[in-house]
Amino acid sequence: MTQVPVIESKNLDLTFETADGPVAALKDVSLQIGAGEFVSFIGPSGCGKTTFLRCVAALEEPTGGSLTVNGMSPEEARKARAYGYVFQAAGLYPWRTIAKNIRLPLEIMGFSRAEQEERVNRVLELVDLAGFGGKYPWQLSGGMQQRASIARALSFDADILLMDEPFGALDEIVRDHLNEELLKLWARTGKTIGFVTHSIPEAVYLSTKIVVMSPRPGRITDVIESTLPQERPLDIRDTPEFLEIAHRVRDGLRAGHAYD
Amino acid sequence: MRTILPVAVVVAAIVAFWYLAAIPMNIHFAVTSAQRAGAEVTPESGAERRNMGAIALAARNPAQWTDSWTQAKPRLPVPHQVVAELWRTTALQHPASKQSLVYHGWVTLSATVVGFAIGTGLGILLAIGIVHSRAMDMSVMPWAIASQTIPILAIAPMIIVVLNSIGVQGLIPKAIISAYLSFFPVVVGMVKGLRSPDAMQFDLLKTYNASRSETFWKLRLPASAPYLFASLKVGIAASLVGAIVGELPTGASRGLGARLLTGSYYGQTVQIWSALFATAILAAALVAIVAGIERATLKRMGLAT
Structure with missing residues (x-):
């Protein structure tokens, strides 16, 4: 793919000043993400994968290097509402129904009432929650809540979707199902997705590109371009091709730990 | 329904204890009165009785026990006396009469409600300021805490005197004392x-x-609702205490506080206790x-749900 990168990071550094001295959360991270790519960030805790995503979202400020989102600084991109962010927890407001939760960003961004209505219905359909708009979050299962939070991030049609371990708290059966759904959703919407995960199969199954990271300091150890086809049924995970990529991810993770 | 029996047992135990406690509390007067009326009491000497413990005297004069429950000015009135007084001063009086507890209760209630409204409004405004401004957090919070360490009995007369000197009397000073007590739980x-x-x-x-205001209206404010209501329940009770305390130092003639005060001037213990119960009932209702x-x-x- 020879497009202008949607997200481009060059020698990005982020050092947190803590009571025990500086901690290098990100060190010399360079990466390009093209339009429509599905990029997973995988690595052990403390490798900076979430921190990198937060830098892209302008929720953290890098201390060195450069980072652009849609050709703008992350701060400008945030103000231009260039991305939807899905957090680890669904974080739905308990005092709002599902439909009203999804409406929250639309209210803030000043969409008209009719437009809000239409968009809420569309994204509810997209995440397979049509008919649940009037329910309160506690009436839904964890998986459904997380789908609602994805719908909320999709509702205002940002081109970029940033997901920070969105399925981390769910059981494996629900997770498999949501992974499949997410791929379909990605195919339908053509969004650029940044996806943080702990799980090797999840990363390999979902991604067009897998970024393997390691801690102390947080850095990229390998970037794997997936050779899997666009169309991915769940049983693709038993093919030799899939296992080979998974093996390479595992090697990358191990390399990062070599001197521990 | 299954909880009714245990609750009834506890209430009965408290009432029984109350009647028992009233015997030694009132026995000295009961024995003296009985002696004056010509009854046989032990010991016969008044001086000797004065030097005796109440329980010992009660033990030696069981015939006077029931007398200790029917005195006009007992040290400790018993439940049926308090209930009778409550009934006499509410149901049997015109509500606008100065003899009526409804009248006095209304006077105190109106100051309580006004004070509660002021205190709650002030508390919410201060909290919004504290949350949004670090300077306010550091400057207002210590004063709010310090304000609650001053005994309200010490500051209430000063508030009334100061306001009186600028011509403010009646309900407002009481409401301000009441607000002084109720704003704090709301702020916290x-x-x-x-x-x-x-x-x-x-x-x-x-x-x-x-924006900050969107964050406030859409997130902070709705999230604070359960906390606010917990504070309001403490605040409304504190408001009532404030209104009553505000009635004490002026020698006010109206309100439940005034009722407590006149009761204590004239040794009308039954009146004091019935005013106390009226206050408790009012607080529970609020x-x-x-x-x-x-x-x-x-x-x-x-x-x-």
């Missing part, structure tokens, strides 16, 4: 409530590029009303 609860959403919630709104509004509001918000 509301600050906690407005800060209760976790960091992720604030990050989420940041990704929408939401808290119940706030609790009812809380249930309805939280249910409407989807926060309670």
Whole structure:
């Protein structure tokens, strides 16, 4: 793919000043993400994968290097509402129904009432929650809540979707199902997705590109371009091709730990 | 329904203990009166009785026990006396009469409600300021805490004197003392409530590029509702205490506080106790009303079932 990168990071550094001295959360991270790519960030805790995503979202400020989102600084991109962010927890407001939760960003961004209505219905359909708009979050299962939070991030049609371990708290059966759904959703919407995960199969199954990271300091150890086809049924995970990529991810993770 | 029996047993035990406790409390006067009326009592010498313990005297004069429950000015009135006085001063009096506890209760209630409204409004405003401004957090909070360490009995007369000198009398000074007591729980609860959403919630709104006021109206305020109501229940009870304390130092002639005061001037213990019970009933009713509004509001918000 020879497009202008949607997200481009060059020698990005982020050092947190803590009571025990500086901690290098990100060190010399360079990466390009093209339009429509599905990029997973995988690595052990403390490798900076979430921190990198937060830098892209302008929720953290890098201390060195450069980072652009849609050709703008992350701060400008945030103000231009260039991305939807899905957090680890669904974080739905308990005092709002599902439909009203999804409406929250639309209210803030000043969409008209009719437009809000239409968009809420569309994204509810997209995440397979049509008919649940009037329910309160506690009436839904964890998986459904997380789908609602994805719908909320999709509702205002940002081109970029940033997901920070969105399925981390769910059981494996629900997770498999949501992974499949997410791929379909990605195919339908053509969004650029940044996806943080702990799980090797999840990363390999979902991604067009897998970024393997390691801690102390947080850095990229390998970037794997997936050779899997666009169309991915769940049983693709038993093919030799899939296992080979998974093996390479595992090697990358191990390399990062070599001197521990 | 199964809880009725245990509750009834506890209440009966308290009432029984109360009647028993009234015997030694009132026995000296009961024995003296009985002797004057010509009854046989032990010991016969008044001086000797004065030097005796109340329980010992009660043990030696069981015939006078029932007398200790029927005195006009007992040290400790018994439940049926208090209930009779409550009945006499509410149901059997015109509500506008100065003999009526309804009248006095209304005077205190109006000051309580006005004070509660002022205190709650002030508390919420201060909490909003404290949450949004670091300077206010550091400057207002210590004063709010310090204000509650001053005994209200010490500051109430000063508030009344100062306001009186500028011509403000009647309900307003009492309401201000009442607000002085009730704003604090509201500030503390509301600050906690407005800060209760976790960091992720604030990050989420940041990704929408939401303004401070949007964050306030859409996140902080609704999240604070359960905390606010918990504070309001404490606040309304504190308001009532404030209104009553505000009636004490002026020698006011109206209100439940005035009722307590005149009762103590003239040794009318039954009147004091009935005013105390009226106060407790009023407080319970006010808290119940706030609790009812809380249930309805939280249910409407989807926060309670």
